[in-house]
Amino acid sequence: PADALFILGDLFEVWIGDDAALQPGFEADCGELLRSTAERLPVFLMHGNRDFMVGPAFAAHCGITLLDDPTVLSLHGERWLLSHGDILCLEDTDYLAFRAQVRTPEWQAAFLARPLEERRALARSMREQSEARKQTPEMLWADVDTSAARGWLQRSRAKTLVHGHTHRPAQHDLGDGWQRIVLSDWDAAAHPPRAQVLCLSPAGPQRVDLR
Template sequence: MTIHDAAFAECVAPPGWRTVDLISDLHLHVDEPATFEAWCGYFETTPADAIFILGDLLEVWPGDDVADQPGFEAECVEVLRQAAQRRPIFVMHGNRDFLMGADFAARSGVTMLDDPTVLVLHGERWLLSHGDALCLDDHEYLQFRAQVRSPEWQQAVLARPLEERRALARSVRTQSEDRKRSPGMVWADVDADAAREWLRRANARTLIHGHTHRPAEHDLGNGLRRIVLSDWDAAAHPPRAQVLCLSVAGAQRVDLR
């Protein structure tokens, strides 16, 4: 397996990889144990040769030092560490866990991915992204994203005490949930023209992303498409815990219930 820079970053699968799993938007949180348990169980049963987590693994990540203390975040890191001893695991930042850094990767044994990254598997080029950067109509969020992804903002925030960062994360989460429930809220979706441009630059035919929580497959024309991953909520009715499996046969959705 090699990762290198091209028009976009690339991850070239070794010949031994037969199947690869892609998941996203688990939003793991201490108050939602059913999804955490489903995630732990998934690692014990998947036959995949590698796992790609395309953002928002955790609902909140206030900084890598949160894993220094006993608690939910440290437990998640330990689950990843044990799983990464059995197969490669790759993690991409989402809009909730963008403060995951080098120490998180070292502790958990995962490899952090650029957004976007091209996965080269079985002769096919798959463009992977969390998807939030392509929601061009969500102007308010994109302004927020530009701010919190800047090195200056992150350095300033990470210099604050952990408890202060926890409070800030809770505030951001509350604001996000309130925004979802606001009357007349229109959910932004991935811009089709932007998706096609990314695919052109990546020399790929399929974009795979999460973020929107609307699992579907969209025809972008001229042989191009985008596949949207499902979010996870094991306490929902019916429960949601879906994996997209890539193999020599293509892409197949698998429900873990």
Template structure:
């Protein structure tokens, strides 16, 4: 799917109707959030939109496109249906950096790079996940660089699914412990 810009959409609408979401942290443990997300995807608001940009952390943890769980299948199907009437774009966050082309294709989404500029009403808009802006947190930025590296991702994907689930839980726990001792600055 090509990225919509104001010039392309302007012929049909005075201004593109573009929606942005991030940090839903969907998981099987949060069914109320899943239900709200489903209602949003089924809503006229989304159906009338030209595009939905998902700016990372759609999932609390994404262990890979080969996740056979009913939860992964449900989200894929929900997005696929939404993508049949609205252009969907996905940008990785710090919780779903293993989401790949296979899931994106099956979910009717276009993957975006870490930074993407789109035009909205003749104004450039920079899209990125907010974790990139935590520049004073050197430890986090170092971990982020590691997690985004092709080598790390290949090693992660070589693990069994149960091992990836275990590692994701360990990383989330370490992250929570690290955040607890950091200042909000």
């Protein structure tokens, strides 16, 4: 059994505000599942590019802890640097500009002031635009910048960066004893389904398929 659960972003396809979980439906059901999980072990959640609007009210209701990006985890005598990973994709300049805009308190306050259904419609539109961008040639190779990743590791005094976002599960040697571990995305509807976790134990990191 695990001692703790770390979710490094994009637990939800979209999150339009904590008040969405106050109504019966998918968001409320997810909240109850998180709450029941948090009663058994500590649960930590980092914002991703899809669910960056998850707020302290929902976290408190579920009994989970929101993490900064990046976060250093000290475990088994090692320092692990945890990140969603999107901010390190330096070639994706359009997305980084969008990210900077939507992470401001002013943008988020204006978004949350809209009616719930209007927020749902806007989120669907942004999601469709995001999916369309993924098919463009420049997005097919946009990835974490190696120099930036090395800089993060050096400043944090960690040896391993663990992140998601790119959906390209792999383990990269960055030189000088540093490495980058990329998590898989989850998709139960894929063929075959994808549901993989990374276990950090005294023996080292190990990928486990939960399919």
